[in-house]
Amino acid sequence: MPSTYLSILQENGRRFASRDAYRVFRDGRWQGVSWTGFWERIGKVACALLHHGVAEQELVVLYAPNCPEWTEADLGCLAVRAVTVPIHTTSSREAVRQILAETSPRVAFVGNPELAAMLLAHAPQTPTVVLLEGEHPGCVTLERFLDCPARLDWDERMKHATPEDLWTIVYTSGTTGEVRGAMLTQQSILFQIESHRSRLPDLDHRDSSFCLLPLSHIFERGWTFIQYAWGMTQHYCKVDPQAIHLLRNARPSILCLVPRILEKIYLVVHETFNSKPAPIRNLIQRLVALAIEVSRGRREGREPSAWQKVQLALADALVFSKVRALFGGRLKHCVVGSAALSTKVHEFFNAAGIFINCGYGLTETTATLSSTPLGSSTPGSVGLALEGLEIRLGEESEIQVQGPTVMQGYYLKPEATAEVFTPDGFFKTGDVGRFDSRGFLHITDRLKDLIRTSTGKFVAPQYLEARLASCPLIEQAAVVGEGRSWLGALLVPDFSRLEEYARQIGLAHHSREDLVGRPEIIAFVKQTLDELLRDVARHERVQRIVLLAQPFTIQAGELTPTLKLRRKIIAERYREAIARMDDWCHEIQLTSEPRAADARP
Known part of the structure; x- marks a missing residue:
């Protein structure tokens, strides 16, 4: 070194x-x-x-x-x-x-x-x-x-x-x-x-990155x-909506992204192809499904047949080459962190020939603790621990780490520093995780974010929030229900979609506040979430929702600078809305029992 x-x-x-x-x-x-x-x-x-x-x-x-x-x-x-x-x-x-x-x-x-x-x-x-x-x-x-x-x-x-x-x-x-x-x-x-x-x-001085x-x-x-140490070329521009469009002519080899950027690109791509005539749309859907299945098989050592290779070439010509072109056509890696990436988005980009390297880390650990080795993509996991670090699971399956990447402590805060280290020197991340049979780490939730309902069940809100935010109708979600017999969600909808639906059904409204309170809109959201949450375990069902007219923002103190929910602030700010869920609510009536094979324990 x-x-x-x-x-x-x-x-x-x-x-x-x-x-x-x-x-x-x-x-x-x-x-x-x-x-x-x-x-x-x-x-x-x-x-x-x-x-x-x-x-x-x-x-x-x-x-x-x-x-x-x-x-x-x-x-x-x-x-x-x-x-x-x-x-x-x-x-x-x-x-x-x-x-x-x-x-x-x-x-x-x-x-x-x-x-x-x-x-x-x-x-x-x-x-x-x-x-x-x-x-x-x-x-x-x-x-x-x-x-x-x-x-x-x-x-x-x-x-x-x-x-x-x-x-x-x-x-x-x-x-x-x-x-x-x-x-x-x-x-x-x-x-x-x-x-x-x-x-x-596979990266060296001939590659380039983009500071997004x-x-x-x-x-x-x-x-x-890291990229300067390897002699690579960095690209700088103002971080605004223009930045995404500049990717095409910057043509980076690698990007660091948060999941929401990939998820938005995924939705735009799918909406584009879904707007095609039915025969073309159905063909694209079959080809994409095949490409994802082949990508899974290759991870397990299975190569596609000659006929599948022909279909993959067609899938690349019709879909995946266009996806790669959005990033300039040279992108080899997307390093993804800060939050969980949905499996469907992960698998789609892998099938497109863009290696999704999901990693995990914190500010206190100089970012990365674990990452995905090249060719070992495992959707749902955050990879293997970096060589030279020791990661273990402590009480309540909390992820703990020791090694050269861990901070010395918090500046001028010895008491706070002592709170986050174990007696034998491991840093307590506050995240809950598990290791699979291959040693890959999976993040299940934040330890302090677990919701305990009045039935004594612990619920991981981030899992449910990720499910809710995967719905095209939902921009942001905050799950609530501490000490109650039910789970609820404060939802910030995608207003462009709601307003389009309102136009389709001839529903007049004079403001966003008016729109989110309309029974027709609430019923539309309920119906969509009914299908989305059909397979969750009984104690994880979001039963009550409130639609918000304004998004959670950093400026309002509801999000951290890294876009994580400040749950205590949100709970206080929307105390009355949450309290109203006790008395009146728009409940999601699930139409069937969760399937045993799909329900989370």
Whole structure:
């Protein structure tokens, strides 16, 4: 294992001097920066930090949307052995205030004037605020910050770096809204770089990636460090609806995604083919089903027959080549994390020739704990533990881990740190899991999210929420029922579909609030969910629903920056709606008993 991350990049700068280290979409086109230019930019940031008196292991804030300057600032800090503290651009005022109070940064890199105003309003002492884009009173532009009077010897400080150096403090949100800073060392990311080589052996410097998820999240940031270590080319653009469309001409080899992106693409593809005339639609459905069956067989060592190969070629021409084209046609891997991916979506993309590498990890473990080895895709699982990590199941089947990737602890929070480690040094993830006969890990739920009904049954809400959200009518779902004899769900519908249905049946309405209360709409949703939930176990049946006119959002505090439900906040905010479920409700009347073979225990 290399001694430091910067030593890897320095070598890459020599090996791939004229190749593009990254490309950024600006002024309507992709603009490349070579490895030589990339290294020079990192050096300029390092010199400027020394000029402004940043000491070894001093904390520096990064508060900006995705852009190459984000990464260059991050690596410039690493070069002078400073410690970066990312802040999500979607963080609440309270979270920003807490992070600034705990870290007291001398320097903060900020993305735009709006974020600069937020930071300056909540910083207990005014740092040097380096604005990456635009101008704002009390801030210095990046160009002026980098304009140092002399080149300072940052190389010397870099030479003294060690794997034990603190690399970053990444704040992570809990369901109560409290944020805690996970302290990660250089050793953590070096371990991830080496461990992923065996999981993604077909990737090298000729490949490219696309920075789609926020860099402030350890998932995307960790992968960005890995791909640069392998000499790959990164693509940056503003994270907005435009980003998905830019995939086609960026033509990446690999992407890090959350399940919802793949699920939306899956729905769009299926809606497109379902709109075809019946003969074509039926042919496509049969071909896709065959391709998925062949993909399953290949995982078990069975090759398709000659006739099946002919049909697979037709399936590829009619369906799967078009799916791959959405990503540019070169995509080999989708690394999926942060939430569960439905089996049907997983199998569809595998059949399309895109390897879905489902993994599992947390901020506190520098992202990945487990991932799927190439050629071993197992829908429903999150792969095998990385070599060098020990994963076990503790009380209540809680996943616990020990190894180089685990954080040192929470910054300035020794009590919170003690709570998440066992006496023998294992980190308690708070997730419930199981191992299958092949050693693949399966996540079943969050330990603290389990709902205990008044009958004494424990229910995993995330499983049910994933089932509900797989319905095209439902955008978001929050299952409730703690201490009650029933399970209910707060549902945010897909209003484009509801409004289309309302037009079809001639139902007039004057607002979304009006629409979700109409008996015809509720009956339509009930009928759809009746079929969706037919095979769940009796104690897991969602019996009562309330349709919401507004989505759960980060800004309202109902979602974490990584889009997980803040259940306590949701339960409090919708306390009256949940209470009304006790007295009156729109119940889903399941028309048959669950099949014993399909019901979850």
